[in-house]
Amino acid sequence: MRYETLEYKKYDEVMYRYEHSSGLNCIVIPKKGYYKKYATFSTQYGSVDNKFIIPGESETTKVPDGIAHFLEHKLFEQKDGSVMDKFAALGSRPNAFTSFNQTAYLFSCTDLFKENFGLLLNFVQNPFITEESVEKEKGIIGQEINMYRDDPGWRVTFNLLDAFYEKHPVKKDIAGSIESISKITRDTLYKCYETFYHPSNMVITVVGDVDCEAVFEQVEQSIEAKENHGEIKRIYPEEGVGLHKAYVEQNMPVSTPLFYMGFKDENYKLSGTELIRYELAVKLLISMLIGRSSELYGQLYEKGLINSSFETDFSIEKSYAYSMLGGESVDPEAVKDCFIREIKKQRNDGLRADTFERLLKASKGRYLRMMNSVESISRSFINLYFKGITMFDYLEVYDTMSFDYINEVFDKHFDVDRMALSVVKELKDR
Template sequence: MKIETIEYKKYDEMVYKYEHSSGLKCIVVPKRGYYKKYATFSTQYGSVDNEFIIPGEKTKTKVPDGIAHFLEHKLFEQKDGSVMDKFAALGSRPNAFTSFNQTVYLFSCTDMFKENFDLLLNFVQNPYITEESVEKEKGIIAQEINMYRDNPGWRVSFNLLDALYKEHPVKLDIAGSIESIGRITKETLYKCYDTFYHPSNMVITVVGDVDYRQVFEQVEKNIKTAEKVSGIKRIYPEEGEGLNKKYSEQIMPVSTPLFYIGFKDSSLEPEGTEILKYDLAVKLLLSAIIGKSSELYTKLYDKGLINSTFEMDFSLEKSYAYSMLGGESINPEAVMELLVKEIKTIRDKGLEPSVFERLRRASKGRFLRQMNSVESISRSFINLYFKGVTMFDYLNVYDTIGFDYITDVFDKHFDIERMALSVVKNR
């Protein structure tokens, strides 16, 4: 068994990596003395992966929207009962989630790690799907879709994505629609499982006070033998840089209007640490423009145009990238107007290097504090692994990112012509 050891001396951290013969990667981050242990089994398969070419085939496969999320639900049902009940009997807390780009199965525990880890490895590898259970699940997920459809916070977010994107499936609800899940069959679920749940498309992460050798031995023992296969060709529609629309509005019963403002990034496919560099630059710029320490935030807050619900984020993937900011506001259009004014002012006068440096140091401090949480470490590794980097690569980016680069990213990302507003209000 070949084990790769990576030492980050500056931060007193060790990472151990192992690759199974199938191509499955396993990463262990030991945290000696920590009470909680956290393990994940993840596949690079999310809601946007609805058109692809299966390795070894030449023709495209198109599947219904929402199938990745549907499959996540089905894996928890085994022939001999509910996986959730099995985890509960072992004293652990299991969970799973499907995002745009990945599906993650996980548990946290304080005791009986070996037994819980065996259960995680085995249930993810052994789907039990029947036609009867598929039909039953359609009703359950339909209720979930209706619940989110009636959730103003969910709707204002996806309405923004629909405004930003004309064709890309990132604009579609992760669970799909009632119509799309109605077309899901047992055969299609197994086809997607066999394609995207191949070990070479997956990664295991374990963070906590564990013996990395024992973890790798469990993986070696439990993972079904499988040869490596060539990569899955994922197909996304031609999107272009233009918006679908500048403004989206939906009437729903809310006490205060909800809003999100978004910037659609132009087409880019960064590699390696350039992904982290661009991501950090946009997040620092968001903080500089409208973060809690900015003049604009104070002005908006004092005018009653935003409140404590205000938030912001940036998403960067190989086929799309966007930032979004928002919350509750009595006048979302006024927020957008003042934001546009601030962006134009910065474009005319330039950014302040001292502000950038202060925000960089503060952000690095928050990042280092995340390294005390097994959950934060594990989730960061999952998200970044499929991009070819690790969370520890961020540390070098924090130390090397320059002001000139930040300025270039500002000019590129904060383009008012690729800016949209989504509002949910009661009338």
């Protein structure tokens, strides 16, 4: 069996890659001596993929919101019983998740890897969906939707996305709405499965103390031989460069107001190394401006305007990009005003190169430490793989990051005209 060996001697790591005749890639990252083994079977299919052209067709297919998440639920039901019960009998811990851009099925185990891996390969390839089970699932997922609708942390997040985007499906809950899932049928689920669960749109990753040849042989024997059906054309609505809304407020039962502020970024039309270079630069800039070691963070904390719940993130995908910063605050507007003043101050005075170098080194150290966790390796690898890169490429970007580039990205991302604020606070009695 032929497979590719990629050595990263600088990091004392190796990766093996095997491509099945169907176009499916299987990646093994061996971790000798590690107790736990972790395997993931993932498809590049998430909640934003609700409008597309199926390979070989010319007409656009539009499906209800929430169908990717619905399909994730249905795959765990098999004709002969629950997949979760089968994994439990093998002593492993299974899970799955649907995000905006991917769906992943996974397990971790210490023993019986071959049996668990076989189960993973089998159930993901063999959906068993009946009209009766679809109707039953609508009730279950409907309860989940209602639960998230009543979750202040969930609402403050999606309200900010609604502030950024007028039309893009990233603003919609991953599970959809009660109305949208009511339109889901067995036939639509199978249509989406056949389109997005084609092996050429998927990847298998295995991390742990395993024999790569044995893994590849099991994949070769288990994956159905299919012709590569070509690229799926995903259709996303055109958005203007401006905000949909600058401010969103919702009243919910919270003891302290929750908030997220952030920037809608129009610089997402990047690929490969350039994409992750931009991502890393924005994350470093956020740390420089308002990270836990920054002067502004200390000032806000001392004034009681933020607390340890404060967190930050930046997301960049093929059709959108945005930053999010927030947590609990007695006065979210004041935090936003302070942040804007800090941005203007740094533009006027100039960013500090020594701060950049210190935070770059610390960030790379954290990334390298992540390489000691099979779960972290697997999750990071999947997310980057569908962007056309690997986690080892990400490490290389650290070594080429420059202060000049940081300044360039500072001017691009932190545009206060594209800054929005989402707040959830208690409704006061009148």
